Amino acid sequence: MTGPDPAVARVRSAVRRELADLAVPGGAAPAADARPLVLVACSGGADSLALAAATAFVAPRLGLAAGAVVVDHGLQEGSADVAARAAQACRSLGLDPVDVVRVAVDGGREGPEGAARTARHAALAERAQERRAAAVLLGHTLDDQAETVLLRLARGSGARSLAGMPRRRGLLRRPLLGERRATTERACAALGLEPWHDPTNDADPARAGDPGVPLRSRVRGVLLPALGTVLGPGVPDALARTADLLREDDEALHELAVAALTAARRQGGDADLDVEVLAGLAPAVRRRALRLALVASGAPAGAVAHRHVEEVDRLITDWHGQGPVALPGGGVVLRRCGRLTLVPRATGGPRSG
Template identity: 55%
Template sequence: MAAGAAGGGEERRGRLHPAIARVREAVRAALADLPVGTTALVACSGGTDSLALAAATAFAAPKLGVRAGAVIVDHGLQPDSGRTAEIAAEQCRGLGLDPVQVRVVEVGSAGGPEAAARSARYDALRAAADEFGADVVLLAHTRDDQAETVLLGLGRGSGARSLAGMAAVAGLLRRPFLEVPRATTAAACIASGLRPWHDPHNDDPTYTRVRVRHEVLPVLEEALGPGVVEALARTAGLLRADADALDQLAADLAETAVRRTDGEVHCEVGALADEPAALRTRVLRQAALEAGSRATDLTAGHVAAVDALVTDWRGQRWIDLPQGVRAVRRGGFIILGTDMTG
């Protein structure tokens, strides 16, 4: 399909499909603040959402003076994954995106298959952005994806930051479709004559997100009525604003309560003890991450145990945290690091 062909017949007759119009407007809004000459890359799997994003970006970006390309990550997890990636690349080129690159990655096992694939994919996207001098990478997560993320956070008993879902802008990454339903991206693909690939993993119930999508959300819609997905996504937006404010307050507190020396992180008990738990635990969690624990392994239970060293001190010797990090109370400080003793 040639560049600009998507939806072209309807445009010439003055009847642009509403779904095409919506995805284009979402992308335009996401790119509107970028300087002329910026390069943006679309992360395209060849699936419905990312192809709709690729087509919308191919249309909207040039009108804003933004160069638009695409990156297709081949995880190598399915037969003929290379061919699937090349088909996606061909469609991106046909839309007029340039540069278009397929990057093959090796998926490890840390954190489980979903987390490992996500980590490999994001590493590849950042590497591609570095190679092409891109300032932005666009991801095709939809409102439905956001709702699923909130439910997954609820199921894990996560805090406000997790329940806040995915951010529309997170450094290099931007998600134009977080307020766009999945049904709209599907309609945009059909109206544009695109040929999306269906990932069989999206129907595999061994993945928790798939069970949430096909089993949990339909039950909620039936029990509570339509609009559950929209309500969950709206909740994420409200919680994100709250979480951002608390994170900033916690960062301000850390400026006076935390110091870093010789690979260790020292948190002053006196400066933390009288602070609200929402701030105190954020400071301690960040300290554990800086000491070497991974966010994917550090649980709310771990942070609560470290917090007890501040608020419920009964002579505990230490708290063991992921990746060999240990938290010890000593001399009026909670000290976090590796290879430590009580």
């Protein structure tokens, strides 16, 4: 008797590793409704459909229940039909419950892709809470990770951003970050599954500069193939490996920054940071500590840019009596008496001196 197709086996193994910590001893809970529930975020594409099939196979063998959430962003004509087909595919695999959630996507400052991601994650978090899920599985692959690193590199991001998508964050888990997109496509073919092909993922090289084509699609369809032609076929693996290495560095630097911030606060309280303590830090640690302090003071994390941190850093390294530094959200940071004072928006605040 032969085993499953190698691609199917790889996807199942990846899911099994990711869910091992949730497994019920002995492989079965006392009652079906007592089994921990994992949800698969399924769009109907090859990645998430292969993930759904693997989860449907693996979860019961670990004593887990498995369901799915299909998010309809409503951005394309016929999106409701695509969502309904994805939900039916999940049910046919044995996943239960399967929920379809329609979300409203507001472009705003994030742009359509970022806004869709924000709306999707909010919907997944809400449904996971309602279902009391132990985990939500996302179908991002190594190729997605490589695209993410390139996009962030083009924006001049630091190590935290270039570390790419984490394997785990809260309830979210990405079992397939070590697998290529070709593997999920082969797994679907071997299982007789017909994934939905998102037309927005297509990018003709002739339209490489067309803003009407989603940026990630242009990276996927134009930039990565071009890099592969010039540098060789190992570019996605190398970019994903870079993300892994930078994540380790980022975690180490974050711990140092937290410790440094604690030391600076111990001298002067949460809203006052000792300049002498901060001045003695390595720049990379000091700037991370400052960013943590700015966010803790009420500045929106997504709005605190590198320039804000640099301006506050100059209050330490290039002090010549300059005035307060304005922060996103309306707060300010000023230096007085050897302290950096973080003043939230709702508070008045002393003048610098």
